[in-house]
Each structure stands twice: as C-alpha cells, then as structure tokens.
Amino acid sequence: MSNTLRFHHVTKRFGAQVVLSDFSLDLPVGQVSCLMGPSGSGKTTLLNLLMGLIVPDSGSVQTIHPQSVVFQEDRLLPALTGLGNLRLITGGGQDAGLLRLLGELGLAGEGHKPVRDFSGGMRRRVAIARALAADYELLLLDEPFKGLDADTRARTAEVIRRYSHGKTVVLVTHDPHEAELMEAHIVQLPAIL
Amino acid sequence: MMTSITSPKIKNRAYRLLAILFWLVVWQFAAIAVGHEFLLASPLRVLNSLARLLLKGDTYQAALTSTLRILLGFLASLVAALLLAAGAHKSVLVKELAAPLVSAARSVPVASFVILAIILVSTRWLSTLIAFVIGFPVIYLNLLEGIKNRDPKLGQMATVFRVPFFRRLFYINLPQMMPYLRAGAVTALGLCFKSGIAAEVIGIPNGTIGEALYRVKVNYYTADLFAWTIIIVALSLLASALVKRLMDMGFRRLERL
Numbered sequence: 001m002s003n004t005l006r007f008h009h010v011t012k013r014f015g016a017q018v019v020l021s022d023f024s025l026d027l028p029v030g031q032v033s034c035l036m037g038p039s040g041s042g043k044t045t046l047l048n049l050l051m052g053l054i055v056p057d058s059g060s061v062q063t064i065h066p067q068s069v070v071f072q073e074d075r076l077l078p079a080l081t082g083l084g085n086l087r088l089i090t091g092g093g094q095d096a097g098l099l100r101l102l103g104e105l106g107l108a109g110e111g112h113k114p115v116r117d118f119s120g121g122m123r124r125r126v127a128i129a130r131a132l133a134a135d136y137e138l139l140l141l142d143e144p145f146k147g148l149d150a151d152t153r154a155r156t157a158e159v160i161r162r163y164s165h166g167k168t169v170v171l172v173t174h175d176p177h178e179a180e181l182m183e184a185h186i187v188q189l190p191a192i193l
Numbered sequence: 194m195m196t197s198i199t200s201p202k203i204k205n206r207a208y209r210l211l212a213i214l215f216w217l218v219v220w221q222f223a224a225i226a227v228g229h230e231f232l233l234a235s236p237l238r239v240l241n242s243l244a245r246l247l248l249k250g251d252t253y254q255a256a257l258t259s260t261l262r263i264l265l266g267f268l269a270s271l272v273a274a275l276l277l278a279a280g281a282h283k284s285v286l287v288k289e290l291a292a293p294l295v296s297a298a299r300s301v302p303v304a305s306f307v308i309l310a311i312i313l314v315s316t317r318w319l320s321t322l323i324a325f326v327i328g329f330p331v332i333y334l335n336l337l338e339g340i341k342n343r344d345p346k347l348g349q350m351a352t353v354f355r356v357p358f359f360r361r362l363f364y365i366n367l368p369q370m371m372p373y374l375r376a377g378a379v380t381a382l383g384l385c386f387k388s389g390i391a392a393e394v395i396g397i398p399n400g401t402i403g404e405a406l407y408r409v410k411v412n413y414y415t416a417d418l419f420a421w422t423i424i425i426v427a428l429s430l431l432a433s434a435l436v437k438r439l440m441d442m443g444f445r446r447l448e449r450l
Contacts, residue, residue, distance in 0.1 A: 051349075071349075073346065077365065088354075
C-alpha cells in the first residue's frame with residue numbers, strides 16, 4: 001500500500017467547464033484530511049476521482065482500496081430498513097454489531113423501521129453507519145454532517161473518529177468547525193483548482 | 194339553507210353505476226329497434242346465454258384450456274423478456290440483434306403470425322405461441338425503459354461498496370424496475386388474452402374458447418358471442434389481478450433484507 005493519496009497534474013472538464021486544471025495534491029495515508037473550499041471548487045470531483053467514479057482527462061490519481069463513502073446525498077434504499085441498508089453492504093450475520101453502531105449514532109430501536117419513514121437527519125446517520133460498517137482502508141466523507149444539529153454532529157463525529165481510527169479519512173466540508181470535530185488536517189482549496 | 198355533503202368516492206361509484214345502467218338501457222332499446230335476437234341480442238338474452246354456458250361443464254373445460262395455454266405463452270414471454278433485457282443491457286450487440294425481432298413482433302398483424310404458426314406448429318399450441326409473440330415485445334420494451342431510468346447514483350453506491358451481483362440485482366435494480374415490469378406485464382397479459390383467443394378462432398383447436406366462438410360465428414348467434422366475451426373479459430381480469438398480486442408480493446419480499 002502506498003503512503004499517500006496522490007493527484008498528479010490532474011485536469012478534469014465537464015463539457016466546456018474546467019473543474020480541475022493541472023491540479024496536484026498529496027494526502028497522507030492513515031490520517032484524517034479535510035478538503036475545504038467554497039462551493040464549486042471541485043471538492044466532490046476530487047472524491048469522485050479517488051473512488052474511480054470519474055477519470056481524469058489528463059494526469060493521474062493514486063488511491064487505495066477498499067473504500068467506503070458517505071455521499072453528499074444519502075443514497076439509501078428507502079424501502080429497506082435502517083438495518084437492511086447496512087446488511088446490503090455487509091451481508092448477514094452481523095446484526096448485533098450493526099444495531100450497536102446504529103445505537104451509537106442515536107438510532108437505537110430504529111434499525112427495523114423502513115428508512116422512508118426516517119427524518120433527514122436520521123437518514124444521514126444511517127448513511128454514516130453504512131459507511132462505517134463497510135470494510136475499508138479509505139473512508140471518504142462528503143459533507144457528512146449535513147442536516148445534523150450541533151449536538152448530534154459532535155456525537156456523530158466522535159463515533160466516526162472511533163470507528164475509523166488508524167484508517168485514511170478524507171472529509172469534504174466548507175465548515176471549519178466540522179474539520180475541528182474530526183481532528184482533521186486541513187487542506188484549503190482555492191476557488192478554481 | 195340545507196346542504197348535503199357526499200363523499201367523492203361514493204359519488205363517483207354512483208356515477209359509474211348510472212353510466213352502466215344507461216348503456217344497458219341503450220343496448221336494450223337498440224336490441225328492440227333491430228328486432229332480431231340473432232343480430233343483436235338483448236342484455237337479458239345475453240344473461241340467459243351466460244347462465245346456460247355456466248351450467249355446462251364444457252364451458253369450464255374450454256375456459257381452463259385456453260387460459261392455461263395463454264398463461265403459458267405469457268410466462269414464456271416474461272422469462273424471455275427478462276433474459277433478453279438483461280442481455281441487451283449488457284451488450285449493445287444483443288440489443289441491436291433483438292431490435293428487428295421486437296419491431297416485427299410489434300407491427301406484423303396477429304393474423305399473419307397465426308397463419309404462419311398454423312403452418313409451422315400444431316394448432317394445439319397456437320394460442321401459447323401467439324401470446325408469447327404478442328406479450329414479449331411489450332414486456333421487453335418496458336423493461337428496457339426501466340433499466341434506462343434507474344438511478345445511476347445508486348449504481349455508483351453499489352460499485353463503491355462492492356455490493357455482490359445478486360444483492361445488487363434483487364435489492365437495488367429489480368425494485369427500481371418493478372413498476373415498469375408490472376405495468377408491462379399487465380398490459381401484455383391483456384393483449385395475450387385478446388390475441389390468443391383470436392388465434393384460436395382462426396386455428397380452431399379442439400376444446401377451446403376459440404372453437405366455441407367459431408361455432409357462434411357459424412351460427413350467427415350474438416347472445417352466445419356476448420356471453421363468451423363476458424367470460425373472456427372476466428378470465429383476463431382475473432389473470433391480471435393474479436399477476437398484479439403475485440408481483441406485489443414479490444416486490445414486498447424485495448423490501449425485506
């Protein structure tokens with residue numbers, strides 16, 4: 001396993017719009033890094049490149065596997081229960097651990113209810129639980145605390161830190177307080193990369 | 194001033210009932226105006242014919258034979274459409290190879306297929322074959338539409354989390370395609386009944402609804418024609434309700450993980 005995540009002279013366009021132009025960055029492995037920058041600065045594009053969901057037009061990206069992610073949108077299956085959404089990733093036979101994880105995120109007793117009946121904040125925490133329940137070396141968090149109140153945010157950050165201890169974490173946010181909560185090394189991105 | 198409030202649901206049902214009564218009265222008057230029961234039987238005469246048919250064992254045997262053969266064709270079309278849609282999703286070559294066949298199945302008249310089928314296969318399985326040919330493109334095209342309209346973001350999620358093939362199929366892809374599959378299957382089943390019976394009327398296989406309808410045609414007896422039509426519509430609706438129920442049950446199973 002390499003000791004850095006690396007963007008090497010990466011250029012990425014979407015149609016006529018250049019999102020990344022000859023962009024280079026190294027992120028340390030085994031630590032929490034926070035990519036901060038204004039909206040439209042290409043933060044989510046960087047995560048998508050790390051996941052291989054998009055490929056650079058030029059340059060190269062060095063990443064690690066296996067990966068787990070909290071997408072900007074929850075991307076849950078609304079008909080499945082909270083536990084069902086986690087089982088989809090982990091398979092069966094781990095229910096006790098999964099329910100404990102949901103409980104630690106403030107969803108004790110909610111695991112057997114369909115996600116479509118959950119509030120936005122509850123769905124967000126199921127998405128976080130799913131990411132933490134997966135097997136991963138690299139955890140990507142795209143504005144994971146969106147829609148959570150201050151207390152829940154702090155408690156959730158503590159759970160993420162504990163579960164991802166020793167793993168590589170890349171957090172995307174524009175809120176410095178969230179970076180603080182995650183004890184992350186901040187990388188400030190310019191408006192146009 | 195006194196006002197009365199009626200639930201819209203009750204009001205709608207009352208209107209529907211009134212509409213049916215209205216058309217029955219129109220039908221009765223039309224029958225009287227024509228003045229010949231053989232040309233246009235009255236509703237009462239049709240009811241009489243229906244009761245007579247329902248008391249005969251042959252009616253049930255013909256209904257069962259035709260329904261089973263048509264359902265077999267429908268099931269074959271469902272399986273073939275599922276397999277080919279999966280293949281077409283994976284390979285452009287498969288999709289392009291299937292396209293002319295699907296176009297032909299949609300546009301060639303049922304009668305042409307029937308005559309070809311009579312030449313090539315036994316009339317016994319005629320309605321099965323025709324139900325397959327007619328049902329297949331409807332289900333297949335609906336499935337392709339369902340595949341096209343899946344949420345790509347859920348696909349990305351499954352990719353990043355390395356969700357295994359069957360879990361991805363049953364819990365992510367099929368639930369998204371289910372409304373398209375259900376709509377396609379219900380439409381196809383109605384068409385299978387219509388075309389399957391039409392094929393039987395042309396091919397006249399023994400002991401089928403088609404054969405009974407053919408005899409009605411020869412005798413010019415519209416009361417029996419309408420009575421058989423009521424039986425066919427009832428069978429089609431029953432089969433359609435059964436398919437909807439089975440699919441909904443299957444869909445609910447997919448919501449359990």
